Amino acid sequence: MTARLSVRAQLTLAYGALMLVVEAILLAVVYILMTYVPSYRITAVDGPLPTWEPARTVPLDARPAAGIVVESKADVLASLLWSFGVGLALVTGLGLFVCWVVAGRVLSPLARITAAAHTATTGTLHERIALSGRDDELKRLADTFDGMLARLEREFGAHQRFAANAAHELRTPLAVTRTMLQVALAHPEDHDFRVLGPKLLATNERSIATTEALLVLAGAEHARVRTESVDLAALAGEVLGQVAAEAAQREVAVLHRLPATWVAGDPELLRQLLVNLVHNAVRHNHAGGQVAVGVVPGHSGGATLTVSNSGPVVPQDELAYLFEPFYRRQGRSAVGRDQGRAPGGRGTGGPGHAVGHGLGLTIARAIAEAHDGRISVVAHHAGGLSVTVTL
Structure with a gap:
């Protein structure tokens, strides 16, 4: 060879x-x-040479x-x-x-x-080429490769954190359930099933909610979007109708501006995006607060969806972490102490609020990116957030 x-x-x-x-x-x-x-x-010169040199004849055979x-x-x-x-x-x-x-x-x-x-x-992603010199094809190739390594390092770290957090979120309710059962079996005379049953049921529902959220996230990240014409304003109106009772119970006013706006996308995924954002806005609010939902048609097709809410003040340095899976501002806690936390990561701190799994905004971002869109969040100085999705 x-x-x-x-x-x-x-x-x-x-x-x-x-x-x-x-x-x-x-x-x-x-x-x-x-x-x-x-x-x-x-011509061959065989005669006398010029006068300034001694006259001599050079035979041909002597050359x-x-x-x-x-x-x-x-x-x-x-x-x-x-x-x-x-x-x-x-x-x-x-x-x-x-x-x-x-x-x-x-x-x-x-x-x-x-x-x-x-x-x-070999798994070492922190090394960089850092090629210096003039901006030619090879330097642009090296810079592109450095950018790819940086993105891989971020994604690999995010997946490691996601795996660790998912394992913790799924293990915690199982550990609580095991502890309850062990105590009940050790002292059956001290436990009434009518008291223990609802506790076990609540813990089980938390595990199911987290698992379902993980499935939704996996589907949003890897699904092939079924594209059809969808009235985003109509979907938003349906979702607002679903949360109206909860908003009234929490004394949160809901405002909306929803002109007919058609976009190309998957209606089920877009509905899930709206559900996550609107539920976050209602549950991460305070009594007497408000939620504003608006849809604006794009100039060349598409649309811009904005969901704003009042609520606690969110520091600017925490905005980037709101899209992290299982991120909660007050930290992760056991099931018995995790009341008042809703999907998306911001605890409300109030009694009777839904247990959160910390995946709401993560799922919303995955759905927006699946539709070639982008999502951003801005913190209000007076408290609360504005989440903007551009499709």
């Missing part, structure tokens, strides 16, 4: 061959011109054998071919050496990129 030449050797041979072809063409052109253009008048005697047009062309041949060999050899050096310098960034890629395959 023939060994494959390196890129450096291939470039060197390619440049050398190109240079050799150019030199050969130059030799042919010069030879043709020297053959047909000049008029040669060459050096190694010299070149030019006595005719054929001699001129032969000497021309000989000189060009020697020069061609020397220049080609020097050119190949220069091409080898230049190719090595040009391709040296590729060696650094290859080394960084090899390091990344």
